[in-house]
Amino acid sequence: MNEMLKLDNQLCFAFYVCSKEIIKKYRPLLEPLDLTYTGYICMLALWEKDNIPVKELGERLYLDSGTLTPLLKKLELRGYITRVRSSNDERTVNILLTQDGKNLQDSAANVPLGMMKSVGCGIENGRELLENLHKLMTELSTENNEKGE
């Protein structure tokens, strides 16, 4: 049996499972905020910087308009953001936090704490892991896209 084809030797599979299992753990923590996981990372990005076009938000979150447009419409319906077409450039839509959306940040403060209780124990050296993953993230999304795209 080819060692390289063994499931337990696939880094991709380990990443994929860890990602899914972590996201699953967010569910009960995000339910009280009426947010899905994707809505949550979207709000995280906007709390750091709002009044940005969909494009910029997408670059920050590694998501395209096909995913963001319906998500943002839901967040708008929920009252956390507003989508405002720019008057400078009618092609772009800027995302603004509403007061409700800004206030939500306070309630969200306990989410990372809850996760640390739930998952934290499973993470040896979080800081180092985070750095390695960030290095990988940028390499994955640049290496074959240097000149093109």
Next chain:
Amino acid sequence: MNEMLKLDNQLCFAFYVCSKEIIKKYRPLLEPLDLTYTGYICMLALWEKDNIPVKELGERLYLDSGTLTPLLKKLELRGYITRVRSSNDERTVNILLTQDGKNLQDSAANVPLGMMKSVGCGIENGRELLENLHKLMTELSTENNEKGE
């Protein structure tokens, strides 16, 4: 600004992005095999051990019947597997590799090689990383499920 709410401090987000970006890199490698990423990991599991019920395959892949049933139907349609309801226990459906499915393993051998070319350079110490992720995987999927489910 609450440090813990910064996007770049979220391990979950780093995992989520790495997972997605890695999976995206598989696409061109898997296209010639007529497999999606999920189909690929499914075949990886089956090449190690086939003639197993959907349940067992799901435990191996961390997927439930809601995901597997339609996926397996497609793989059957594609001619790589057959789904056979067990006669011992009529509730279970066993997954068998067809000859085509078995033969596919040879063509798949270059997939991990292709990925190493594409991503490998971005991975510092793959072996160690893999071990850490596996530790995390099992902890994530057991710690809150010890007694219950």
Next chain:
DNA sequence: TATAATTGAATTGTACACAATTTAAATTGA
């Protein structure tokens, strides 16, 4: 042993992801 509880797949409904295409607006350049 009839009934209750459990189990394995399948189904239903919701929510992403993303490739590919479309549409409208802005920019370029002959």
Next chain:
DNA sequence: TCAATTTAAATTGTGTACAATTCAATTATA
């Protein structure tokens, strides 16, 4: 300046994921 190109969102279509439910088969138990 105006046709060609580029750009930003939105749309369309396909493929997961997973919670919750359903259904039939099996097992446990009163």
